[in-house]
Amino acid sequence: MRIAVIGAGAVGALIARELCRYEAEVILFEREPDVGWGVTKANSGIVHAGFHDEPGTVRARFCALGNALFPELAAELDIPFRRTGAYVLAFTKGEFSTLRELLVQGEANGVPGLEIHRREEVLAQEPWVNPEVVGGLWAPTVGITLPWELAIAATENALKNGLELHLSEPVVGIEVSRGRVRAVRTDRGRYPVDAAVNAAGLFADRIAQMAGLDGLFLHPRRGEYVLLDETTGSLVNAVLFPAPTPVSKGILVLPTVEGGLLLGPNARDLPSDAREATETTREGLEEVIAGAKHLVPGLPLHKTVKTFAGLRPESPQKDFVLGETKVARFYQAAAMRSPGLTAAPAVARWLAREIALAHGLREKGNFNPKRTRIPHPADLPEEEWARLIREDPRWGRIVCFCNRVTEGEIVEAIRRGARTLDGVKFRTRAGFGRCQGGFCTDRILAILARELGVAPWEVTARGGGSRMVLGEVRP
């Protein structure tokens, strides 16, 4: 049986990996030159507990399940995951009563360990929090991870287990006849399939339309972020939420797994056709800073290293659209708005099982769930680093001084599939430190050109026309 998965974000990559557990031929299509570059790329990276979602929703069910799966998944895929816990902070009596509602809601969703803490307790644990805080809802199961690393790791692991990956290959048509999906068409060819899974993120409604389905409507909701450098992450211990509004979970302050501090996101609903509107705005960034300062007034904003925006798919139902559709063998994991990242492992496992059951797929005997990360020698014991250098001296040449990324790591990232500057950056963190590539961009460019066997002016930041340099000064 041949199954196409459309979209290599965290959701699609995990679905592809889960399908690789079974006796099936799995093809993963991605329009971008790399995995995890859509909704996954600009995401808060929070593994939510599940108290934000109304009981009875698909979101609530899969959020709690997904959260429980994360420790094992992170261990199998060797990706960073840390249970920091979270506080929802209340600054008024009204907000404090919202905390109680969230606690009741969370318990109904099966979220463990929720507690309401008084002001003193909150401030004892989070001394940088605005002292006007009146209390907080403590959620110990909230964690942080790297969303794009999850997509990369899941894809790498799936490749090891037989996945066929097609990057830079947008799906342009779904062939349906006699009520069932027959083939997927891309800009490069036609692929006969026995089943297809729509995990196309922000574009899932368009893929659904290609299959003749018209019930899915998505519009982008933009969230802007401000990232502070790796010396700031210790200011807070937990993910800090404000009391939520009906629209969103609000603007947060959270430590990142890389040691920085992330502020954001705001929530701005964009017209349905603004699917690439990832620009930041002056008002948006000001809103993020004001919101973050409300929680933590003493933020060292002079340590800002970067601002960015991401789009998340919103639907009128505000809930995930999961499972088989009116078109037989056409499955969806769509409208995966927050907490989509948290839910993704549970959604992937459930959907792959549904497909396997429906088609009598047997599990492979030799599925290997383990993937290992690219070694980061600066984090390894000295003997191991020394051994790596003896094997290949490039593990001793530091390229990115801020994050201490070696040439060995960059070469390994390219061997694993990085083809662009961003591909290297997202896999190794080279250029993600406080100088933001000021010292290493030229060196990474040279390594990419050498390893890929192309001229430096053919190397791009992220595919398409995003060339870094245009040619030689004197050709």
Added chain:
Amino acid sequence: MRVYAVDVLVIGAGAAGMAAAAAAAREGARTVLLERGERLGGVLEQCIHPGFGLHRYREELTGPEFAHRLRGELEDSGADVLTGITALEVFPDGPKVKAVSPRGLKAFSPKAVVWAAGARERPFGALRIPGTRPAGIFTAGLAQRLLDLEGFLPGKRAVILGSGDIGLIMARRLHLEGVEVAAVLEIQPFPGGLTRNVVQCLHDFGIPLLLSHTVAEVHGRERLTGITAVRVDEHRRPIPGTERHIEADTLILSVGLIPEVRPIEGLVALDPVNRGPRVNGWLQTEAPWLFAAGNCVAVFDLVDTVAELGERAGAAAARYAVGELPAGKKVPLVRGENVTALVPSYLDGAAEGARIYLRVPRPLEGVTVDLGGVVRRPVRVARPAEMIGITLDGDALSELSRREEIVVEVKRSG
């Protein structure tokens, strides 16, 4: 891991580090200089324009020529030099320095360390400029390396944000290599760089300098397609209605340098304005075995000054290594009116020959630099781009070192 015992370990082989290592070795100290790059010279190697060395060598040199002179002095001094090796950690116990290179991990146990790691450029992200995140946005130093060292064309039509010296130099370099420079934008109402650079790099080539302007937004999905320039008011807030689009495939940022302090950050106090370690007149930090020199202390205007401070730090480190560096009462220098960068952070009564360096926040005419009422130096025109240096003679030093603190201020004369 092998541990190497040395007297003085110098980290960073730019102008400050090379001068420091040479000076330490000339004092007779067993000296090792570590450089993370493959060549000595640091940022000088990419500064292929002239204008260096007028003070130190009394002639006008290019950056690589200046570096070449210093390399000669370094060779003559007998200091040991290691390249391609990155210092990872500096441990105060010992002290000890851990480093890595393609030859393996190494540890050094020096008696004194001179930190001379230079500065990094303030990145685009730190400016929080709204818009897209396309390719084609470079810090000036990165663009300079791509253009002058690698021979790559960064783009075809550029806008430069920031009129610091590197921005001005890059405007001329890009123009000379056939890149159209649409404009240089400066958020302040005055140029950030030296006057000679404004004249020789912009005026001489007809490149417009737009003062009180900044980039309000960047455009383009894959490669930059243009920017929105906007005029700002005296509080640097964009003035609505003054926006205009400038087409460009390249945006070059010259918006400030930040002293590089990473492995020593937790060990010693930093000055909040300079953003480098607090040092005394010997360039000695608050950890007595750790010295710092050059742009990692504060950002200086001239490489000649950086080399001079490197020499002072290197010689002092060598004397410290043999227990011969005198110590006296620490008298803090306190910023008064119109002082931004200020080096040193305190005077040590014994620091003979110490010089005080400072910058002003905006151009000032007819002013006097006042050091605690003891030294008064009239300055006809003080500009933020130019550091003011004042040498303390023995009398001034002994008078100042009796104080509890020294207020440094720049006041209108008369």
